[in-house]
Amino acid sequence: MTASSVVLLGPQGTVPRVRDALRDLGVREPVAIVTAGWEERERELLPFMKHVELPVRNLDVFRRAEVVYGRDPDLHAAMRKRHDRVRAQQRLYRARLAHALDAARESLARSDAPPGLLAADRRDAIDAIRRLDAFHLARVDEIELEFELGVRPAERPAVALHRARIRERLAGCRALCIAGGHVGILVNRMRLLGVLDAHLSLPGDRPIVAWSAGAMALASRVVLFHDHPPQGAGNAEVFRAGLGIAPGIVPLPHADRRLALADRARVALFAARFAPDACVVLNAGARLDLRAGDWHATPDTLRLAPDGSLGPVQEVA
Amino acid sequence: MTPAVLELQRRLGAVEPAARAALVDTFLARREVPVVEGRHVTFLWRGEADDVALVHWIYGLEQSRPFRRLPDTDLWFHALDLPEHARMEYKIAVTRSGRTDWQHDAFNPRLARDPFGANSVVHGPAYREPAWARPDADARRGQLRTIELQSTAFGDVRRVDLYLPARYRRTRRHPLLIVHDGPDYVRYAALTTILDNLIERGELPPLVVALTASPDRLVEYAADPRHAGFLCDDLLPALHRQLSLVDSPSARGLLGASFGAVAALSTAWRRPGVFGHLILQSGSFAFTDIGRHERGPIWDPVVDFVNAFRRAPGRIAEQVFVTCGTFESLVYYNRSLIPLLQTAADEVRYEEAQDGHNWENWRDRLRTALSWTFPGPLWFVYE
Structure with missing residues (x-):
């Protein structure tokens, strides 16, 4: 899937930038919005409507999925079973990941071997993490595929009905906005109801503006991260494949609060682990535009650099 | 010098x-x-x-x-x-x-x-007052409201303050924490500020908190069987009638400090299977192996209860989080209980701090204790 214009933004709480982005894209007509990541607060749209100063059509993705589950208990049960399998796979992955990351951190901290040997050791330690990430992603993809083939959600009447209604609503809108919130719920429900397929199949240039978890959902893979959680080691982990229209980047909303950006060893390992994708710091005010296949970032939008510093996005895009 | x-x-x-x-x-x-x-x-x-x-x-x-x-x-x-x-x-x-x-x-x-x-x-130079215990302008504030209920257990009317998180919705079911000395936790341990902050950050789920208090805590919290009756037969049903709560022990917890921790533990022991999570701070868990204790008569029922608990702990909860200050005389009792608690719960965590029997010690332990017993969607939520 491709979209002609995609804009990714940082959190919108204190520095809202969606209106600027829509104006820059020439959007003057109604916009559609997905706020499924807000869950039960999905319809609390007043601040957003005041901000964008345009008619807003809520796609009600969270609520529609609830309705679908209520009308199709077999689908709901299959979703739950898939969810349990993904969680079990995530636990297996997490246990191995902790060891792999410890090994890489130890290698990066050592200085008691000739530089050539150390460099090779570090490369292999990081490759081990990358292989594990890739293995996990493949296993989750298999679980997804089993679910898709076994249940065929798009063909089920309750799903098809709401897919059609979402498509109708999208057809009257010039752009699609995707808000943050719970990234797992956002990805799952957008996929179930085919929101992106419907949007991209409509004629004309219809940009997408997404922020925080919305930006994460659009990447090729969803990476969860927090360097100092109240429990656990704070090891960033791959969750699952994203919706894939924002390739080549790993969006990191709230990186200033969630990542130890001054810890160069930690930043360097993060950058190396997900290379060649650019790990982009999406703090409040950040903006990243995808136009004709190339990323363009504002000067204050930074990425994690392999040397552990924060650098401009353009250098690696 | x-x-x-x-x-x-x-x-x-x-x-x-x-x-x-x-x-x-x-x-x-x-x-x-x-x-x-x-x-x-x-x-x-x-x-x-x-x-x-x-x-x-x-x-x-x-x-x-x-x-x-x-x-x-x-x-x-x-x-x-x-x-x-x-x-x-x-x-x-x-x-x-x-x-x-x-x-x-x-x-x-x-x-x-x-x-x-x-x-x-x-x-000391390495101690830091936790930032998460200070008001954060970005954190949406929960609401406090007060309910009154007729207590069959105590034969009088009790007032209970309720903390409803900013994200409380009738359409959603919420976990519940019942706090002993609740108004004191709010006044002296910044509990509502901490709840606002940790819920906003996704470290806790949108948690409903019942802030209970006792007019005679040295009696009622001292393992008084009426207290377990009040929580389980009076308060819980009233809360479930009025609020949208998850109806499962796994989504219910008790928190208490000092005699409040005795009240929490004794309630879980008398009514197993009601509360899945206990947070016990500087519990006044005095016991005796030989002879009588020397702490005074108000401790008699506490010592009797802890001795009985030690003889037959049963299964009290899924998770128990115990905290105590190393400057407290109670640290000996709290440490001693850990192996026994490990037989009575699925998971037990014990955290000590170089601090005393005071509210700011209890405040400083709340982030770890609450986020362990009620983990929030931190890893998944990026607003």
């Missing part, structure tokens, strides 16, 4: 007596007091008195430690070594003409409040 105070003493010895008051004035104007240099802390008091002493609640140290007067001045000092991460509450006892007055440290603006008033606070 800290190096700075030693230097002051040396300089005082080198000047005429008439110049000493001015030297002390200058020293005090330039220094934070108590003077903390590494592990060394020097407390200061200035004025005329017969005796001056440091009063503290660190178990194992004599409770009253005398100050000495710097020669030919009205400045008194007392030096103490404090561990790097330690936090200590204290007062200064000043005796004049046979009368002793306990005072806050006039040089130290840091106070910790509790139901009995306030104490001065000093801490």
